[in-house]
Amino acid sequence: MDALHIANSLTRQKERFEPLNPPFVGMYVCGPTVYSNVHLGNVRTFLTFDIVYRYLQHLGFKVRYVRNITDVGHLTGDTDDGEDKIGKKARLENLEPMEVVQQYTNDFHDVMNVFNILRPSIEPTATGHIVEQIEAIRQIVNNGYAYEVNGSVYFSVRTFSEDHPYGELSGRKIDELLNSTRELDGQSEKRDPLDFALWKAADASHLMQWPSPWGMGFPGWHLECSVMSTKYLGETFDIHGGGMDLKFPHHECEIAQNVACNGESQPVKYWMHGNMLTVNGRKMAKSEGNGFTPEELITGNHKLLEQGYSPMTVRFFMLMGHYASTLDFSNEALQAAEKGLAKLEKAVETLATLEPSTGETAYDVQAFAAKCSAAMNDDFNTPILIATLFDGVKAVNGAAAGRVSLSAEDIASLQGTFQAFLRDVLGLASEVSQTQSEGAGEEAGALLDLLVDMRTDAKTNKDWGMADKIRDVLAAQGITIQDGKDGSSWSRG
RNA sequence: GGUCCGAUGGCCGAGUGGCUAGGCUCAGCUCUGCAAAAGCUGCUACAGCGGUUCGAAUCCGCUUCGGACCUCCA
Numbered sequence: 001m002d003a004l005h006i007a008n009s010l011t012r013q014k015e016r017f018e019p020l021n022p023p024f025v026g027m028y029v030c031g032p033t034v035y036s037n038v039h040l041g042n043v044r045t046f047l048t049f050d051i052v053y054r055y056l057q058h059l060g061f062k063v064r065y066v067r068n069i070t071d072v073g074h075l076t077g078d079t080d081d082g083e084d085k086i087g088k089k090a091r092l093e094n095l096e097p098m099e100v101v102q103q104y105t106n107d108f109h110d111v112m113n114v115f116n117i118l119r120p121s122i123e124p125t126a127t128g129h130i131v132e133q134i135e136a137i138r139q140i141v142n143n144g145y146a147y148e149v150n151g152s153v154y155f156s157v158r159t160f161s162e163d164h165p166y167g168e169l170s171g172r173k174i175d176e177l178l179n180s181t182r183e184l185d186g187q188s189e190k191r192d193p194l195d196f197a198l199w200k201a202a203d204a205s206h207l208m209q210w211p212s213p214w215g216m217g218f219p220g221w222h223l224e225c226s227v228m229s230t231k232y233l234g235e236t237f238d239i240h241g242g243g244m245d246l247k248f249p250h251h252e253c254e255i256a257q258n259v260a261c262n263g264e265s266q267p268v269k270y271w272m273h274g275n276m277l278t279v280n281g282r283k284m285a286k287s288e289g290n291g292f293t294p295e296e297l298i299t300g301n302h303k304l305l306e307q308g309y310s311p312m313t314v315r316f317f318m319l320m321g322h323y324a325s326t327l328d329f330s331n332e333a334l335q336a337a338e339k340g341l342a343k344l345e346k347a348v349e350t351l352a353t354l355e356p357s358t359g360e361t362a363y364d365v366q367a368f369a370a371k372c373s374a375a376m377n378d379d380f381n382t383p384i385l386i387a388t389l390f391d392g393v394k395a396v397n398g399a400a401a402g403r404v405s406l407s408a409e410d411i412a413s414l415q416g417t418f419q420a421f422l423r424d425v426l427g428l429a430s431e432v433s434q435t436q437s438e439g440a441g442e443e444a445g446a447l448l449d450l451l452v453d454m455r456t457d458a459k460t461n462k463d464w465g466m467a468d469k470i471r472d473v474l475a476a477q478g479i480t481i482q483d484g485k486d487g488s489s490w491s492r493g
Numbered sequence: 494g495g496u497c498c499g500a501u502g503g504c505c506g507a508g509u510g511g512c513u514a515g516g517c518u519c520a521g522c523u524c525u526g527c528a529a530a531a532g533c534u535g536c537u538a539c540a541g542c543g544g545u546u547c548g549a550a551u552c553c554g555c556u557u558c559g560g561a562c563c564u565c566c567a
Contacts, residue, residue: 336517387515
């Protein structure tokens with residue numbers, strides 16, 4: 001495809017991407033709830049939108065990327081007793097709520113850094129926007145779509161649906177929803193089981209609460225995203241993303257709140273939903289107890305892991321599947337990714353040292369770059385992009401072996417394409433250069449060059465014992481020697 | 494129970510009507526002092542049954558299996 005197309009969850013169609021106000025793009029992604037460590041499933045969602053962010057920038061768009069931090073907890077799952085998640089955690093650990101928030105926010109940021117996931121332009125917090133949320137509730141009440149009961153305010157889905165469509169995004173119908181609604185405790189306040197809370201009254205035991213026109217309380221689950229996206233991106237904006245599991249009710253309610261608040265018929269032009277990471281076919285989730293923390297993954301310290309995997313291996317593994325498909329997590333798949341990425345990185349190193357050549361078997365570097373763009377233009381199809389990059393690997397290795405001829409311009413073009421798509425768009429940083437830059441990289445490199453020279457001399461003298469000794473000692477240090485046609489070289493890993 | 498989605502070779506995973514996905518694994522070969530790396534070749538799959546079509550992994554129906562969501566369980 002020669003222009004970016006996005007699979008829009010709202011219309012269920014692949015649509016050409018045309019921003020509302022080019023070259024500017026507004027993108028909002030539902031961020032983490034910071035009441036515990038993020039697991040790998042969370043990471044996948046943020047990685048998905050990291051790719052979107054990176055590619056939009058690659059295309060030259062000026063992107064304002066907003067990703068919130070949910071630091072007002074929601075109701076606890078275990079008990080349904082109305083206790084704030086973050087409040088509960090705080091009591092358990094005997095910490096101030098904001099201390100818990102800070103701890104897990106820091107953890108979240110660390111994890112994002114490890115996986116080379118870029119920071120958003122704005123990272124607003126729910127607690128930092130209580131005033132705006134109260135104002136939005138007043139607006140919705142004034143517009144007649146919400147009512148107050150005992151200090152809580154509920155959104156009236158029925159009333160809203162008489163004036164506006166409800167359920168478009170998730171494909172749900174009001175009557176069907178009614179039939180399948182479960183009876184939950186403490187919901188008798190609501191006039192209708194379909195209604196959801198905009199503001200919840202809090203009793204004295206609730207640790208996080210704020211004054212409002214309806215008394216002390218805290219905002220409802222869905223409200224913060226509506227309010228913060230509107231504040232920073234406007235009443236209508238381009239892209240809204242999040243995990244598939246947020247589609248209903250969270251995103252549906254968000255739309256309803258936005259429409260009820262400011263009357264725009266459709267706040268978001270393109271809705272995108274990332275699919276789940278599964279373990280043995282089941283969604284990775286905190287409640288399932290099948291989640292990996294990034295630390296467990298990197299160290300391999302987990303009963304389901306055979307070894308540790310580097311962050312870039314994990315990133316590469318996730319990008320080998322399309323974001324809209326479920327991706328199953330397994331040791332075999334991770335190991336395959338590890339080797340595949342190593343092959344790719346090796347070719348990039350080879351490319352850096354390639355000498356120009358002339359010959360008949362040329363490689364079409366323009367077509368290669370075009371294929372990379374086409375893959376990403378087709379709804380961010382990273383698996384196709386990776387497959388295409390391996391096509392480039394073949395050309396590079398072929399040139400190194402003297403079978404494919406590449407001019408100086410070809411080599412420069414290939415380097416540019418790898419830089420753009422492997423590094424900038426896929427965000428796969430070179431882990432080798434990271435470790436080398438940490439210590440005395442240059443000195444070590446000089447020593448290694450010397451050892452390789454010594455081994456070459458030994459080989460010339462047919463002193464195989466010495467040659468193998470050097471190779472084995474270096475191998476024990478994680479340095480691999482490669483013998484090629486034009487001599488030997490070394491690499492880490 | 495309702496709504497929606499999926500089922501691809503040894504493994505992971507693209508692909509929506511005819512054209513090689515790709516990675517990993519395994520086997521053989523080339524290169525090499527040996528090995529590694531690299532290259533070449535092979536293992537050529539689309540859950541089952543029916544239908545539409547000149548032609549289906551790709552469209553339609555049914556069956557089986559699996560998954561997600563169903564209003565505060567992200």
